[in-house]
Amino acid sequence: MLNIILDILVIAFLIFGIFFMFVAAFGLLRLPDVYHRMHAATKGVTLGISGLMIAAAIHHAQAHDANVVNIIANVVLVIMFQFIANPVGSHLLAKAAKLDNAPVWEGQIADEEHNPVSE
Amino acid sequence: MLNLLLASATAGHEVAHEAAEHGLLDGVVTFTIDICIVMIAVGMLMCVIRLLKSPHLADRALASDTLGVELIGMVILLGMRFMTSAFIDGVLILSLLSFAGTVAMAQYIARPHLRHKQVKSNEKLEDLA
Numbered sequence: 001m002l003n004i005i006l007d008i009l010v011i012a013f014l015i016f017g018i019f020f021m022f023v024a025a026f027g028l029l030r031l032p033d034v035y036h037r038m039h040a041a042t043k044g045v046t047l048g049i050s051g052l053m054i055a056a057a058i059h060h061a062q063a064h065d066a067n068v069v070n071i072i073a074n075v076v077l078v079i080m081f082q083f084i085a086n087p088v089g090s091h092l093l094a095k096a097a098k099l100d101n102a103p104v105w106e107g108q109i110a111d112e113e114h115n116p117v118s119e
Numbered sequence: 120m121l122n123l124l125l126a127s128a129t130a131g132h133e134v135a136h137e138a139a140e141h142g143l144l145d146g147v148v149t150f151t152i153d154i155c156i157v158m159i160a161v162g163m164l165m166c167v168i169r170l171l172k173s174p175h176l177a178d179r180a181l182a183s184d185t186l187g188v189e190l191i192g193m194v195i196l197l198g199m200r201f202m203t204s205a206f207i208d209g210v211l212i213l214s215l216l217s218f219a220g221t222v223a224m225a226q227y228i229a230r231p232h233l234r235h236k237q238v239k240s241n242e243k244l245e246d247l248a
Contacts, residue, residue, distance in 0.1 A: 021189060028169050
């Protein structure tokens with residue numbers, strides 16, 4: 001009974017994670033602009049890796065000779081690192097693209113750096 | 120390396136056969152993992168297409184970062200498919216390397232502009248002095 005519940009949890013977290021990973025890659029391919037692509041890729045990838053790692057932890061913890069503490073420590077470290085590193089890397093990359101005048105989408109309606117909103 | 124992979128794969132299949140006698144949903148889980156591996160492969164293909172044709176260097180840096188994270192997902196899924204928890208240890212190293220590459224690319228793109236700004240501010244300081 002417990003095995004069945006854990007398997008259903010594994011399948012649910014796998015579908016959750018793979019949905020976000022696929023949407024991140026699809027948005028990276030389809031969106032028109034560096035900033036749009038960054039918006040799709042970073043958030044989707046963070047949630048997708050979290051879902052896949054939780055699914056892997058539950059799946060590996062069911063084995064007979066599983067070192068559960070080791071697995072859970074690795075999973076928690078990876079998820080925490082993803083949640084810290086992805087926003088930082090995305091922010092650095094967006095600042096670099098802005099400094100290097102990356103081409104923007106034609107539908108952009110305002111650039112608040114050069115035309116600041118008046119108060 | 121190949122021998123190690125083959126040994127782990129065969130060992131994983133034996134363990135999978137043992138576990139198939141216990142669990143009711145093991146076939147469903149294996150099928151879901153296979154579908155997930157295919158979808159990750161399609162996502163990696165999309166990242167490679169964006170890496171090959173993109174208008175700016177920041178696009179390529181972003182695509183390579185996303186490709187690295189999709190590779191992490193692939194490693195996790197292959198570890199689940201082969202029923203070995205040894206691949207979990209490599210995931211942290213892969214994510215660290217991917218983050219370091221992204222930071223290095225961002226610094227490489229932004230460095231000329233930053234140096235320009237610094238020179239400007241130094242000139243301003245000299246003018247003030």
